Amino acid sequence: MASETTTAAPESAARLPAGPLGSSLGGGHVVLTDGLLGQWQRRNTDRTLPHAIDQVRASGVLDNFRRVAHATGEPFKGAYPFADTDAYKTLEAAAYELARAEAATETATETATVRAFYEETVALVAGAQAEDGYLSTYHQGTGARAAPWSDLAGGHELYNLGHLVQCALAAARQLGDGRLLAVARRFADLVVDRFGEHGRAEYCGHPQIEAALVELYRETGHEPYLRQAELFVERRGSGLFARAPFGPSYYADHAPLRDLDTVTGHAVRMVYLAAGATDVAIERGDTARIDHLLRLWDDMVHTKSYVTGGIGSRHSDEAFGDRYELPSERAYAETCAAIGTMQWGWRLFLATGSAAVLDHVERILYNGFAAGVGLDGTRFFYDNPLQRRPDHTDGRPADPAEPLRRPWFGCACCPPNATRWVSQLQDHVALAARDGLTIALLTAGRVRSAALSVDVVTDYPWDGRLTVRVLDADAAPATLTVRVPGWAAAPRVAIDGAPVDAAAPDGWLRLTRTWRPGQEVVLDLPMPARLVTSHPAVDATRGAVAAVRGPVVYCLEQADSPAPVDDVVVHAVDDAGEAPPSDSSDPVLRHALTAHVSWRPAPSDDPYPPADRTDPDRTDLPASSTTTQVALVPYHLWANREPGAMRVWLRHT
Numbered sequence: 001m002a003s004e005t006t007t008a009a010p011e012s013a014a015r016l017p018a019g020p021l022g023s024s025l026g027g028g029h030v031v032l033t034d035g036l037l038g039q040w041q042r043r044n045t046d047r048t049l050p051h052a053i054d055q056v057r058a059s060g061v062l063d064n065f066r067r068v069a070h071a072t073g074e075p076f077k078g079a080y081p082f083a084d085t086d087a088y089k090t091l092e093a094a095a096y097e098l099a100r101a102e103a104a105t106e107t108a109t110e111t112a113t114v115r116a117f118y119e120e121t122v123a124l125v126a127g128a129q130a131e132d133g134y135l136s137t138y139h140q141g142t143g144a145r146a147a148p149w150s151d152l153a154g155g156h157e158l159y160n161l162g163h164l165v166q167c168a169l170a171a172a173r174q175l176g177d178g179r180l181l182a183v184a185r186r187f188a189d190l191v192v193d194r195f196g197e198h199g200r201a202e203y204c205g206h207p208q209i210e211a212a213l214v215e216l217y218r219e220t221g222h223e224p225y226l227r228q229a230e231l232f233v234e235r236r237g238s239g240l241f242a243r244a245p246f247g248p249s250y251y252a253d254h255a256p257l258r259d260l261d262t263v264t265g266h267a268v269r270m271v272y273l274a275a276g277a278t279d280v281a282i283e284r285g286d287t288a289r290i291d292h293l294l295r296l297w298d299d300m301v302h303t304k305s306y307v308t309g310g311i312g313s314r315h316s317d318e319a320f321g322d323r324y325e326l327p328s329e330r331a332y333a334e335t336c337a338a339i340g341t342m343q344w345g346w347r348l349f350l351a352t353g354s355a356a357v358l359d360h361v362e363r364i365l366y367n368g369f370a371a372g373v374g375l376d377g378t379r380f381f382y383d384n385p386l387q388r389r390p391d392h393t394d395g396r397p398a399d400p401a402e403p404l405r406r407p408w409f410g411c412a413c414c415p416p417n418a419t420r421w422v423s424q425l426q427d428h429v430a431l432a433a434r435d436g437l438t439i440a441l442l443t444a445g446r447v448r449s450a451a452l453s454v455d456v457v458t459d460y461p462w463d464g465r466l467t468v469r470v471l472d473a474d475a476a477p478a479t480l481t482v483r484v485p486g487w488a489a490a491p492r493v494a495i496d497g498a499p500v501d502a503a504a505p506d507g508w509l510r511l512t513r514t515w516r517p518g519q520e521v522v523l524d525l526p527m528p529a530r531l532v533t534s535h536p537a538v539d540a541t542r543g544a545v546a547a548v549r550g551p552v553v554y555c556l557e558q559a560d561s562p563a564p565v566d567d568v569v570v571h572a573v574d575d576a577g578e579a580p581p582s583d584s585s586d587p588v589l590r591h592a593l594t595a596h597v598s599w600r601p602a603p604s605d606d607p608y609p610p611a612d613r614t615d616p617d618r619t620d621l622p623a624s625s626t627t628t629q630v631a632l633v634p635y636h637l638w639a640n641r642e643p644g645a646m647r648v649w650l651r652h653t
């Protein structure tokens with residue numbers, strides 16, 4: 001084995017103890033190459049991160065740190081006490097991108113903007129920290145908007161600390177820069193003093209600190225951080241926010257997490273809490289808690305998730321709805337909720353080895369999350385509906401030419417969250433065990449571990465063929481484990497051209513042998529386009545169908561339909577590639593499916609015509625056109641052309 005592959009420690013965002021399939025490998029060991037995830041990462045480097053840096057500067061977030069660090073006398077800029085986290089998330093992405101550039105030996109000129117932002121912001125953050133370690137610019141300095149710790153429901157100070165810890169860990173692990181970690185620890189120590197075992201039995205209105213403190217414990221070995229995270233999880237539901245605005249479920253405080261049988265309330269808060277609780281349970285070896293969290297996950301996947309993996313079906317309180325309350329056009333499905341769900345799912349997967357959990361993470365990644373970032377990397381969706389009606393204006397003055405995605409938001413949680421998540425996608429691809437390597441996310445990349453190093457060549461998720469080429473291997477037998485997604489019927493596997501048993505009863509294909517450099521494993525996952533229906537209890541989509549291919553969900557945009565999308569009736573779908581107007585040079589249409597459709601307009605403007613379709617005297621039955629073909633495009637690529645109506649769920653024959 002090459003020495004470089006055996007000694008460096010994994011540098012993952014979540015350095016969990018080894019689970020059934022091993023420990024996650026970080027950026028030192030996984031490099032995304034030219035697949036879709038690698039393309040997203042390049043776009044993140046070239047477009048999204050520089051854009052986020054500009055926006056963080058322009059929105060006054062850095063000025064807020066400057067105001068405290070240098071006592072400028074300026075007022076706090078912005079409306080929200082969590083504005084500091086826009087900088088922390090962007091710093092987190094910057095740490096990853098600078099490390100990647102360093103590894104690729106890019107020149108200092110290429111990274112100068114990112115490096116300048118990083119250095120300036122690190123200095124400002126350190127300069128703004130109070131003597132006692134406290135740091136939340138909304139609450140500090142002359143003209144502070146509120147006193148420290150005066151409003152745990154809405155103040156977000158612990159949430160701010162959580163993001164500070166996460167960007168500090170990224171700086172330490174990716175760049176070997178401990179400056180932010182020193183700042184984060186001082187604040188965390190203050191929090192342990194104030195809210196610890198014998199301190200105030202309180203917690204933050206917005207969970208997030210829990211997972212961060214567990215990760216800080218993993219980095220430092222300082223047990224009080226883990227205990228503090230555990231206390232925050234256990235105290236929740238004690239009624240601290242019983243009379244807070246929006247009611248206790250908004251804060252995930254209506255009941256202890258352990259008593260819930262379904263996820264409820266504000267979607268982002270709930271999944272961040274669940275991710276932190278999973279971290280605590282993993283560190284404590286509490287299998288009963290893991291089982292409970294897995295039941296909550298399964299209930300969410302089966303009753304409260306859109307076909308895109310999005311969660312949160314109510315704009316009111318940005319909340320989960322009831323079971324099966326999943327309206328398409330009013331789907332909230334916040335981009336941050338998609339990220340939080342993937343973070344929770346990744347932890348559950350590591351703890352349990354469940355391939356099904358990862359299948360759902362992948363569904364979110366390629367659909368509910370991916371739609372949140374526009375094709376050019378500088379425009380974003382906060383909410384991700386599955387339908388846009390022709391006359392919908394989002395409450396803004398209708399401007400037919402204005403892009404639907406926004407360059408930033410007044411409440412800017414989502415865009416910097418997206419840039420940090422994409423910057424660390426490689427941390428969620430592969431796991432290493434003593435005797436093997438696990439490929440968790442099927443994507444093009446180079447993966448190095450002690451037992452086995454491979455190149456993965458694939459055009460997944462557009463194509464179901466995955467070629468794993470061995471680069472280097474231990475002399476002893478090793479197991480190459482590859483996830484076979486649940487939708488993949490009849491996969492085929494060959495090693496150096498010879499077919500082998502492709503059985504993957506638990507979603508994992510396991511191939512054990514003494515590997516030699518140059519050997520090739522080819523996994524073929526048949527990926528036909530297909531139509532899916534929804535559970536009959538999902539009233540909003542009853543009787544409708546959606547097109548999927550592999551993990552990708554498709555939609556119909558008005559730009560591709562000669563008739564209004566609401567009139568289109570789908571009869572079948574295929575991937576023959578002849579969909580008009582197919583155009584391989586158009587990135588939106590490049591992976592289009594062909595839908596065989598007719599159109600059937602409403603026969604009258606009677607909103608409630610009689611149900612009896614057998615009456616021979618009725619003249620209002622709809623007439624259909626002849627069958628023709630239209631292109632369905634990947635849902636995550638919608639709204640990159642002229643604004644128009646869109647539907648994921650379409651009428652069926």
Ligand SMILES: [Zn+2]
Pocket residue numbers: 334335336337382412413414415417
């Ligand atoms: Zn958000």
